[in-house]
Amino acid sequence: MAQYQTVRTAPGVRTAEIDAGLRAHMNKVYGTMSVGMLITALAAWAIAGLAVTSDPSATGIAIREGEYLSGLGAAIYTTPLRWVIMFAPLAFIFFGWGALMRRASAAGVQLGFFAFASAIGLSMSSIFLVFTDFSIVQTFVVTAIAFAGLSLWGYTTKKDISGWGTFLIMGVIGLIVAMIINIFLASPAMMFAISAIGILIFAGLTAYYTQDIKNQYVQHAAHGDQEWLDKAAYDGALSLYISFLNMFQFLLMFMGQQE
Template identity: 45%
Template sequence: MANWSDPRPTASAFGASVPGTRGTAYDAGLRKYMLSVYNYMASGVLLTGIVALLFASGGRDSLAAQVFLAPGILKYIIMFSPLAFVMVLSFGINRLSTGAAQMIFWAFAAIMGLSMSTIFLVYTGSSIATTFFATSVAFLSLSLYGYTTKRNLQAFGTFLIMGVVGLLVASLLNLWVQSSALQMGISAIGVLLFAGLTAYDTQRIKEMYSYVAGTDMMGKAVIMGALSLYLDFINMFQFLLSFMGNRE
């Protein structure tokens, strides 16, 4: 079975054709595969945005305000539910059918929308739109670099993943410390880490095509690739919003 975290390079240089073994058919298949990944990722981001906007519609009188500004455990369930979906996809993908993986991905994107609806209660709509545009431009540029570069980003990716673990520990620590300076530092490092992961994950997803091309694992690879890029985009957006967002 395919190893979804396998960062090994393929026999050729990042999907380039090898005379006698790979040609236009391989290149066309790779383009179709990557386009599917980007389509799923973009659709997931769009679904998250629509759900967040609808849930927060009405400002302080919205459903989001009633849930997140009121006491109770419901807000914590919504906040941590996306993590459960990621765990199911990451550790159970080989046991899931392609259809089930797709449904879980869409459910995850929708729940993320509920969780992220709070940004509309905190930041102005114009600053959210500006940050989203900036994130989109940065994401496209970094993903294009990851797709086209001939440099092996595997060692770079290992460093970035270790950095994300450290970032998570620092974020948990700041829940008790409540330091604004530490939060700004976390946001700055977070932007850099997920910017780098965007390039790394794009290259890794591209390389994965060699392992799943022509197999029944292709659909699952597309979903897992879309999930990785979705998380890179959303995290980069949230950290950037800490700098660029204007509060209500």
């Protein structure tokens, strides 16, 4: 249900219309996010399958008993290409997404989101080579439950949590810097701290983004700019998608069982 701010923010628009539009908008956000998650999962699983072979003569790089990296796997995980795969999605978020939102149509933004989800699948494919399938599924379910609870709270709370945004985004930047440093240090203790802090940061961002998506819709509903609302839905889907995936990856550090 729309809160009392809805009527004040959008005078002349019936509350029932706002509520119906908001529900449709949020359904589009979650639906787009879910499709993106499915694309990521399928891409990661498919690429991980192509990266493994039972032929020891392919590369000679063993990942477990009876399984070796294929030529594709060696290129993805052992050459400088891995740095491109790792940092390309990050570059897209910081430099590409904003331009896409400004210049592309809603359909173009949607396509960009799905392309990004595919790229994330490539960068995450290695988890299928490191962790057991059961622990990946188990962590995904735990993440989904936590995400649903946090997003529901962000949607329904009457508390204004807009002030969280700057603090949490600064935390994300600090987290990225710490992760880059730890690539060279390879410190288990630092990785543990990064994972714990990361879970808390992206849990907060899940609630924050949900409330922000809701508020943005309410503020613009009276203008009737459907193109903008469609783009905003994809932008919101991307924000929640990133929060979900990061919570999943950090939780996997704690819950994942290695092969």
